[in-house]
Structure formats: structure tokens, C-alpha cells
Amino acid sequence: MKIAIMGAMPEELEPILKEVGSYKIVEYAGNKYYEAQYKGVDIVLAYSKIGKVFSTLTATTLIEHFGATKLLFSGVAGAISPELKVGDLIVATKLAQHDLDITAFGHPFGYVPEGAVYIESDEALRKIAQEVAADMQTPLKEGIIATGDQFVANEERKNWIGETFNADALEMEGASVGVVCDALDIPFCILRSISDAADMDASFSFDEFLETSALRSAEFIMKMVEKIEH
Numbered sequence: 001m002k003i004a005i006m007g008a009m010p011e012e013l014e015p016i017l018k019e020v021g022s023y024k025i026v027e028y029a030g031n032k033y034y035e036a037q038y039k040g041v042d043i044v045l046a047y048s049k050i051g052k053v054f055s056t057l058t059a060t061t062l063i064e065h066f067g068a069t070k071l072l073f074s075g076v077a078g079a080i081s082p083e084l085k086v087g088d089l090i091v092a093t094k095l096a097q098h099d100l101d102i103t104a105f106g107h108p109f110g111y112v113p114e115g116a117v118y119i120e121s122d123e124a125l126r127k128i129a130q131e132v133a134a135d136m137q138t139p140l141k142e143g144i145i146a147t148g149d150q151f152v153a154n155e156e157r158k159n160w161i162g163e164t165f166n167a168d169a170l171e172m173e174g175a176s177v178g179v180v181c182d183a184l185d186i187p188f189c190i191l192r193s194i195s196d197a198a199d200m201d202a203s204f205s206f207d208e209f210l211e212t213s214a215l216r217s218a219e220f221i222m223k224m225v226e227k228i229e230h
């Protein structure tokens, strides 16, 4: 077994690299990959850069080139659900691409023929996440995450995404990573800590809370690694 842990931004991966301590850096396809052992488990780490295209490339590379057999994503998200506040954790039950639109042909938002609006995450990994939450005495919300190539800083757009996809949080990589893992039959889990409310103050809130929220997600994901049977 080899566990891939990915983020989108350096701030999302750095706390994980720090916790792992020593690793080998391999450059591949225009990015750096970090191979290591953590508590007896083979792991491979990377941050993809922001957005669906880069995250698709990185997830595919982690699986096809580095041989990852499970994939965990750690990072930050904008809240849609009013229940979610800065620092809170959410694990995706399923994910959708909010900016995928061929509605002109009568299809629902997020759908293309031979695809699906929602990609389901792995139930066993979600259960492990709930066990970690119980151990850490940290609330963990399960919910739908919507992904798109947009930093959402607009109440109207955020509400539309919430209503259209019944989504609780939004970000820019989860669904594309999910599509890759689903196609390649790799169990995956998308964990996010809230950095902002995707409203007019989102960019300021994001800048202020990126590091602390990314750290919270990273700490949680490393506890999950310890619990995954190997």
C-alpha cells in the first residue's frame, strides 16, 4: 500500500512535510513529488498548484507514476453552509464541478454525457475520518463539496452553487481529483478546513486564515494516515 497525500498550495503541504521530517524529492511532469515513510507506511506527497487541471495532473501522476493506492487531499475551502466557520473541518461525501456547463443541450449543471454530476468519496476513509474526529474531540462535518476554476468571493455565486449542488463548501480541486480516483479505482478522501465564507470578504479572510486552517487540516490528515490499515 502507498498513500498519496496532496494539497493544492505550498501552505497546504508544508505542515505535512514538516511532520514527515525526511523525504526524497523527485521531479516529474513539471512538479516536485516527495517520497517518504511515515509510521511504517509508504507515502508520496505533492502540492498540485491551484485548479482542476493541475490537480488532475497531480492526482494522475501520484497514482500512475508513483503507484499510490489510496489518496488523501488536505487543504482549505470556502464555506457555503452557515454552520461552517473559519477553521471548521469538512470531509466530502461527494463532489461536483460547479463550473461544468452544457445546459444549452438540456443537461443539468455539472454533467457531461458518460460522466456524473456527483463523484462519491470512499466510505471506509470517511469512517476513519469520523474515528479521528472522535479521538481528537474535534467536530467534523460530512457534506457535499463543489469544485470549480474560480475563487468565489461573491454571495450570489456562492448561494447559486449551494442551491444548485446542495453543497456545503466550495474549493478548486476536489472534484477533479475525485474524477481521477474514481476512474482509476483508487479510494479517496477530500478533507478541507474553512478559510473564508466565499463572500465579498473572502480574499481577506483567505489570506488571514490560509496557514492556520491548512495546518488544522494537515494535522487531521496525518492522524488518518496512522489509522489506515496497512
Ligand code: ADE
Pocket: 076, 077, 078, 150, 151, 152, 153, 170, 171, 172, 195, 196, 197, 198, 199, 202, 206
Ligand atoms: N478555497 C478556499 N476558499 C475558496 C473560495 N472562496 N473559492 C474557491 N476556492 C476556495
